[in-house]
Every structure is written in structure tokens, then in C-alpha cells.
Amino acid sequence: MVKIAVAGGSGSVASEIIDALVATKKHEILLLSRKDAPPPEKAVPGVTWVKANYEDVEQLVQVLQGVDTVLSVIVVHMDPGNVAQRNLIDAAVRAGVRRFAPSEWALSSTEYMPWYSGKAEISQYLKDLNKDKKVLEYTLFQPGLFVNYLTYPYQSAKHLPVVHTPLDLNKRRVLIVEGSDDVRVTFTRVEDLANVVARAVEYKGEWPVVGGIKGTELTVRQLIELGEKIRGGPFNVEKLRAEDLKAGVYKASWSPKLEHSSFPPENAEALSQTFTKGLLLGMSVGGWNVSDEWNRMLPDYQFIQAEDFLTDAWRGKP
Helix, strand or coil: CCEEEEECCCCHHHHHHHHHHHHHCCCEEEEEECCCCCCHHHCCCCEEEEECCCCCHHHHHHHCCCCCEEEECCCHHHCHHHHHHHHHHHHHHHHCCCEEECCCCCCCCCCCCHHHHHHHHHHHHHHHHCCCCCCCEECEEECCEEHHHHHCCCCCCCCCCCCCCCEECCCCEEEEECCCCCCEEEEECHHHHHHHHHHHCCCCCCCCCEEECCCEEEEHHHHHHHHHHHHCCCCEEEEECHHHHHCCCCCCCCCCCCCCCCCCHHHHHHHHHHHHHHHHHHHHCCCCCCCCHHHHHCCCCCCCCHHHHHHHHHCCCC
């Protein structure tokens, strides 16, 4: 049993992780959030809610006393200058925390996706921290794209909301970059990510710096073929020129709806094409394919494959 603090713990990915940790019935869990604690009837058994001020390092140091592992799920693009995460790391070191997981939970490269640039900056901050000697053990949990997103508009996880992506199985249509048919992409269930994290906090060996989690690896072409098989018909595939996207030119006949709690609804339409351009370009250079460190370190864990998951999720859907 260890004491675990989950920063940004009221978010959807954090909630999935907390559920997996609670299910082990082994740990003392602190949920750190800027929000006030919910009423007692909505509290999660086994979880202590702490209202955190990420601008106050001294408060964080006190909160983290006795904590073994900090899992940061702070939304990066809502943390200007990475102030919250830098302060959290500094407080963790001062409090004697042994392990830290920064807010990764996605891809292996932030190229073309500036809203994720804070991830790379925090990774470098941790690397610099350990430059002369290991001060804080850490891992970058990277699961690729959540396969749950491909069930849009149908909810397929307890907490993680579905997100409309350029891979639209509902309307049998796909946006890709020209020439990216053979680019490989990793798809992992958010539940598998959460289960891996629950096992990682108990892992006796040293955490790997890069912590890839590979549910299923598919080429873009294989994904389209899988979608057509599951949905029972051909997909409309629009291929966009990388040169156009890099120049800010968007020529597709549609763009995904940007519906996410971290994006204000009034800005969603304006941001949709920007998000789609970055996502497609990032995918085209392999940014959404991740390594498999945690698969190899936890060989007994069985991942649900994308085909099985999506077949079940879409069964009976119009």
C-alpha cells in the first residue's frame, strides 16, 4: 500500500485512473483539484479530496507529505507557462515523493500540435532535474489515441467523453493526409491505460522514462479497412495535402466538431479546423504511434484489441 496523489484529479482521464486505483483496495488516494470538494453523497469511497492551489508551492509541499507517487493529469493547454506542473514537481521533490508521472497520457511527439507543447517542456524539465543525479523517478505514460473516441457519438467509457475525430465511424468518413496510408497509429482503451497505471504504482523495478502503452497498432489503411468491416460498407476517404495544411489551408468538406470540456463552446468552431490540421499532420509523421515499454514490463496484462472493442461498441448501431 502506498499513498498516491492525483493532480487534476477531477478530470475524465483522472477519474478513470482513480477508479482503477480504488478497485485495488490497496492505496490511500489524494485527489488534488482547484475545485471545491463535492458533497459527501458524491464523494468517491477511498479518496480524499484536497483543494489545491498550484501557485502555492508551500501548500503543495504540505499536501504531498508522505506521498509515494504523484500522477499529474493537469490539462496542459490550460496551464500557461506550465506553472502548475513545475510547482507540483518542485513540491514533490521537497516533500520526498519517490515517483512522478507528468501529464502525458497521449502521444509520442508534439510536432504540429502546439496545444500539447507543454508536455515536451515538462519532459525536459524533469530530464534537467535528473541531469546530475536521479532526484525524482518518473515515467511518461503514452497510450496513443484512445480507441474510445472512435465510438463517437456513443459513450464507451465511464468518465472519458467521446471526441469527434477525423476518423468518423458513425458517418463512415475519414480525413487523412495524402501519402499517410502506411503510417502507424496506436489505439488504446482508456480503461487499459488506467489498469496499467494501477499496476505501475505497484511495480517493484524502476519506472522507464518513456512509458509507452500499446493497445493495438494499425496503419491508417488498416484502420479504414477495419472501420468498413465493422460498419458494413465503404468509407468516404478524403485525402488532404500536407503542404496545404502546413500553410493553414483547409480544403476538406467537413471537420470534426470540437466538443470537449477543456475547450470553451464559443471557441469550438473556430478551433475545430486548427485542431484537425494539427492532428492530421501529427498523425502523418507518426506522432500517434507509441512504444511498448509497459507492455513488456507487464507481460501478463491482456489488452483489449481495437477490433474486438469496436465490434462490440458498434453492434446494433445504425
